[in-house]
Amino acid sequence: MLGRTASSLFWMSRYVERAENMSRLLEVGYRISLMPGAVEGHRDEWQSTLASAACLQSYKAKHKEVDGPNVIHFLLFDEDNTSSVKFCLRAARNNGRAVRTALTRDVWESLNSTWNELAQIDPTTITPDRLPSFLDWVKQKAMAFRGALLGTMLRNDPYYFSQLGNFIERADNTARILDVKYFILLPQPSDVGSELDAQQWAQVLRSVSAHRAYRWFYKDSRYKPWLVSEFLILKEEMPRSLLFTYNWINLALNDLGALYGQRYECHTLAQTTHEQLKSGNMEHIFQGGLHEFLQWFMWKNNALSESISKTYNFPL
Amino acid sequence: MSFNEMLGPDGKVREPYAKVATWLQRLGPHDIERALRESEARFRRQGITFAVYGDGQASERIIPFDIVPRIFAAQEWRRLSAGIEQRVRAINAFLHDIYHRQEILRAGRIPEAVIVQNEAFVSEMVGVNPAKGIYAHVMGIDIVRVGVNDFYVLEDNCRTPSGVSYMLEDREAMMHLFPELFSAQRVAPVENYPAMLHKTLTAVAPASAGEEPVIVVLTPGIHNSAFFEHAFLADEMGVELCEGSDLFVSDGWLYMRTTQEPKRVDVVYRRIDDAYLDPLSFRPDSNLGVPGILDIYRAGRVTLVNAPGTGVADDKSIYTFMPDIIEFYTGEKPLLSNVPTWRCSQPQDLKYVTEHLSELVVKEVHGSGGYGMLVGPTSTKEQIETFRGKLLAKPSNYIAQPTLALSTVPTFVKSGVAPRHVDLRPFVLSGDLVRITRGGLTRVALQEGSLVVNSSQGGGTKDTWVLED
Numbered sequence: 001m002l003g004r005t006a007s008s009l010f011w012m013s014r015y016v017e018r019a020e021n022m023s024r025l026l027e028v029g030y031r032i033s034l035m036p037g038a039v040e041g042h043r044d045e046w047q048s049t050l051a052s053a054a055c056l057q058s059y060k061a062k063h064k065e066v067d068g069p070n071v072i073h074f075l076l077f078d079e080d081n082t083s084s085v086k087f088c089l090r091a092a093r094n095n096g097r098a099v100r101t102a103l104t105r106d107v108w109e110s111l112n113s114t115w116n117e118l119a120q121i122d123p124t125t126i127t128p129d130r131l132p133s134f135l136d137w138v139k140q141k142a143m144a145f146r147g148a149l150l151g152t153m154l155r156n157d158p159y160y161f162s163q164l165g166n167f168i169e170r171a172d173n174t175a176r177i178l179d180v181k182y183f184i185l186l187p188q189p190s191d192v193g194s195e196l197d198a199q200q201w202a203q204v205l206r207s208v209s210a211h212r213a214y215r216w217f218y219k220d221s222r223y224k225p226w227l228v229s230e231f232l233i234l235k236e237e238m239p240r241s242l243l244f245t246y247n248w249i250n251l252a253l254n255d256l257g258a259l260y261g262q263r264y265e266c267h268t269l270a271q272t273t274h275e276q277l278k279s280g281n282m283e284h285i286f287q288g289g290l291h292e293f294l295q296w297f298m299w300k301n302n303a304l305s306e307s308i309s310k311t312y313n314f315p316l
Numbered sequence: 317m318s319f320n321e322m323l324g325p326d327g328k329v330r331e332p333y334a335k336v337a338t339w340l341q342r343l344g345p346h347d348i349e350r351a352l353r354e355s356e357a358r359f360r361r362q363g364i365t366f367a368v369y370g371d372g373q374a375s376e377r378i379i380p381f382d383i384v385p386r387i388f389a390a391q392e393w394r395r396l397s398a399g400i401e402q403r404v405r406a407i408n409a410f411l412h413d414i415y416h417r418q419e420i421l422r423a424g425r426i427p428e429a430v431i432v433q434n435e436a437f438v439s440e441m442v443g444v445n446p447a448k449g450i451y452a453h454v455m456g457i458d459i460v461r462v463g464v465n466d467f468y469v470l471e472d473n474c475r476t477p478s479g480v481s482y483m484l485e486d487r488e489a490m491m492h493l494f495p496e497l498f499s500a501q502r503v504a505p506v507e508n509y510p511a512m513l514h515k516t517l518t519a520v521a522p523a524s525a526g527e528e529p530v531i532v533v534l535t536p537g538i539h540n541s542a543f544f545e546h547a548f549l550a551d552e553m554g555v556e557l558c559e560g561s562d563l564f565v566s567d568g569w570l571y572m573r574t575t576q577e578p579k580r581v582d583v584v585y586r587r588i589d590d591a592y593l594d595p596l597s598f599r600p601d602s603n604l605g606v607p608g609i610l611d612i613y614r615a616g617r618v619t620l621v622n623a624p625g626t627g628v629a630d631d632k633s634i635y636t637f638m639p640d641i642i643e644f645y646t647g648e649k650p651l652l653s654n655v656p657t658w659r660c661s662q663p664q665d666l667k668y669v670t671e672h673l674s675e676l677v678v679k680e681v682h683g684s685g686g687y688g689m690l691v692g693p694t695s696t697k698e699q700i701e702t703f704r705g706k707l708l709a710k711p712s713n714y715i716a717q718p719t720l721a722l723s724t725v726p727t728f729v730k731s732g733v734a735p736r737h738v739d740l741r742p743f744v745l746s747g748d749l750v751r752i753t754r755g756g757l758t759r760v761a762l763q764e765g766s767l768v769v770n771s772s773q774g775g776g777t778k779d780t781w782v783l784e785d
Contacts, residue, residue, distance in 0.1 A: 001556075001574055002556055002558065002562050002572060002573060002575075003562070003573045003574060003575055004559065004561070004562050004573070005556075005575075006575045054438075074469060094538060097363065097538050097543070097547070098537070098538050099557075100363075100547040100548075100551060100557075101547055101550045101551040101556070101557050105362070108362075108363070109361050111361045112362070113360075113361050116360055116361075121775050157575060161575075204399060224447055260575070260576055262576075303598075311575050312575040313574065313575060315561060315573075
């Protein structure tokens, strides 16, 4: 398989995952904006949405005010923003198009029809009342894509590279959401344990579609930072947790190593991170600082991505 | 009056169209609407698109597909194929000759300047011996029909002709929409084209290749107008689709960059033009090609399909000599006619052309895709005068031909079914054998009276049938 093909497969999946995560974040931002005065003096939901999406800087370079309509447009349709839904879905489709020969018809058609439908949409028609159904549409399209991939692709190198892109992106996303909540949103120690605090943890769970799973899993309706963090970092039952993503990353890399009959530095990297997550406990993590842990994780995750691209000859 | 391929002059349905004519009559408006909607959705969903240049944005379009097939009887097709095969053999012999002993120039049948000063003549090819002596492995010959047995060749496309994926997808669409038509009569299959192409490419692999030569399709990338087709053919043949940056020359061999060890490549079906093929030999600013590929090609270590320098055979200035070329190399009279052509570089011809602009089609010698041409009878006075200025500024850049009464085939248009002008591009493969697909791409001018069938100018396509005996 061509190195460029591997790269396109990796990025194709990565961009679809990013588009899906972006719509989840926007969904949460939108929900909070609908709660008038729920929390006195805190109407910074769009600011925190931008922060969680890692788009605050690029947004501020373009807009003075952080206001709903501008943020929504920036995160959905602004193609200068390399994390906007439109940018991601175009990039996913272009990557898929470049490697059509490595995709099944179902996978390709799901990417292509998504892009064709999106290209028809006039951004001005996505008014706040239509936002939820549009975000649902994005999520459904992303899930349909993944379903086509899981259901029709041969389990060989094209599949492994697309899985790697998917889960490296997801790992980064979960770590970032958690970090933003923990490190940026709560500067005042007095806020800890407040109503605001609880609500923000609920939003974190919502943004990974896990607020109900959390209750079911912990048999507890109170959102406790400790448990929420554990759920999103160490619980392999939770499909967006860091451990879960590394189970899959490790699996894909092992299969790839077996297929090619050779293991490289990227295998060791992934394995080390995986083992640290598997043997990790929250007490330890909080002692060293959750923020420090998440920063370390994101750095490792990024290093893995670079090592994979170097090992398998992805062009830059 | 143009020749109507379905209805004879006596108003009776011609034999090959008998079954389709009955079917057409029974087809209700709802069936038609459904078919048109389904076929459009199908092409969009699969991304069967082409890019239109100079269109700013929204540049990915689908080519309109018409649901009435264009049909040839077995006998008609046999006659046509004999003419095509003769022409293709002559062209390959001609290319071999002009890059070797140039007998045809010595014999004075073609002026030397037409060849040697031709931009498409690649001097690096002189003395090179391609596998099996074949230069133009893949050709698409544009043919028009003006009467029952009257066919003219408009153009010999010997460089990187496209359209074969539309031929295949049009057939798929028809079989999907109207399977009953195919059970009612025997239509020769076209879906073996990719397999035939694969056989042809295998047959011309260099001697250094193993039992199963490594073949790749080389594309300029996703922004090229025919990218869909490049991906389609690679997929159908089960070979890699490469961009220039995926290939490199090392120690005198061609390799591709893979996720593992570099892999040696034997045959490149390249869909990029000569000028971009190798920045070391041709345009140095090209980043689409592969540096050094021409050298190892000349050394016989890789096969390029088509060979560099084939363009000299489909140039419009060579076209006028084609009957001589066929006679010279085959010793036979041409079976297919050439359209009478005035070379505007000749003062007498130019005089005639300027006096008859409103009756003629005037084309650029090096143009393609229907860009920059004048169709006299359908142009306004103003357009003609503007064109006259361009023509007189550089007469040698143009040739002119009479406006042929292209045959028509019934076509669905807004007002119902109406005759529209068509042409035909059959695809011809040359390797160990000459293989002609029984079918081809029929392009149709959707505007009433229009003779311009190019997809870049709003033309559509039809499924093309060759009936079996």
